[in-house]
Amino acid sequence: HPERLSSLATILCKKMDYQKIIDKYYPEANRLRDILICHSRQVAARALLICDSHPELGMDRQFVEEAAMLHDIGIFRCDAPGIACHGTEPYICHGRIGAELMRREGYERHARVCERHTGAGLSLSDIVSQDLPLPHQDFLPETLEEKVICYADKFYSKSNLQREKTHEQAEKSLAKFGQEGLARFQTWEKLFEG
Numbered sequence: 001h002p003e004r005l006s007s008l009a010t011i012l013c014k015k016m017d018y019q020k021i022i023d024k025y026y027p028e029a030n031r032l033r034d035i036l037i038c039h040s041r042q043v044a045a046r047a048l049l050i051c052d053s054h055p056e057l058g059m060d061r062q063f064v065e066e067a068a069m070l071h072d073i074g075i076f077r078c079d080a081p082g083i084a085c086h087g088t089e090p091y092i093c094h095g096r097i098g099a100e101l102m103r104r105e106g107y108e109r110h111a112r113v114c115e116r117h118t119g120a121g122l123s124l125s126d127i128v129s130q131d132l133p134l135p136h137q138d139f140l141p142e143t144l145e146e147k148v149i150c151y152a153d154k155f156y157s158k159s160n161l162q163r164e165k166t167h168e169q170a171e172k173s174l175a176k177f178g179q180e181g182l183a184r185f186q187t188w189e190k191l192f193e194g
Contacts, residue, residue, distance in 0.1 A: 018069040021105060025073060032084040036072055039158045044068035046152035050192045057191075059144050067113040068149045072158070074098030074114060083158045090133050092118065109145075116141045117150040120174055120181035120188075130177075140184075151188040167193075 026033040047068045051059045074097030077087035089097060098114030119126075121140035128136060141147040154170040157163065165173070167189060174182045 016066050016107060016110070018066045021070060021073065025076060025101065030084070032076060035083050035158050035161065036075060038161050039156055040069045040072060042156040042161075042164070043071065043149065043152045046155060047148045050148050050152065054192065057144055059148060063109060064145050064148060067110045067145065068152065070098070070102065070107075070110050071095075071113050071117045071149055071153065072098065073101055075158075092132055093134065094118075095139070096134060112142075113146050113149050115139050116146050117153050119177055120150060120154070120184040123180060126178065126180065147188055148192060151185065151192055154185060 022033075022037065026036060044065050047064050048061065051057075051061045051064055072094060074094040075083070075085050075087075075091075077097050078085045078089045078091045078094045079087055080091045085091070095115045095118045099111040102108070102111035102114055116139050118139065122132070122134065122138070123140060124136055124138050126132070127134050127139075141150045154174065155165045157165070171182060171185065174185050
């Protein structure tokens, strides 16, 4: 049925207005909004550069831009005063919170990026062994788009927006949380920087 295929294609190719979503959850001009937008632009720029440098990977560039701009949308509900977050949830939960917001907005693919970008992804064993306040399941990037955003995110900190981490600094930050995440990051490094 051509009508059904056409409406399915429209749903799958639906371009989102990420700025409208940012404005909805961050309606006031303030330090937190500035931090979110600056950091997200940094991550998006690096992820898009990788997309453009590796056309053979066939990544969805439009989606990468949208999802990179929204990967941290849930930080406003978290308690991280150093980056102007004055919510009540532990910061480690910001990805899950963002995923819930994106699902409410009808953006499942974007929700998956939110919940899978922390560290180099979080495995069930990470969550259990570190007693993290997250559901007991894997939150690991699976698609190339999820991986490239997670990878790009590791080079930028919301607490020091002027600094871009070197590969060595990004690896050192990840190594503090175990070899599993570091190994994932190094695999992505070969894929995206090679």
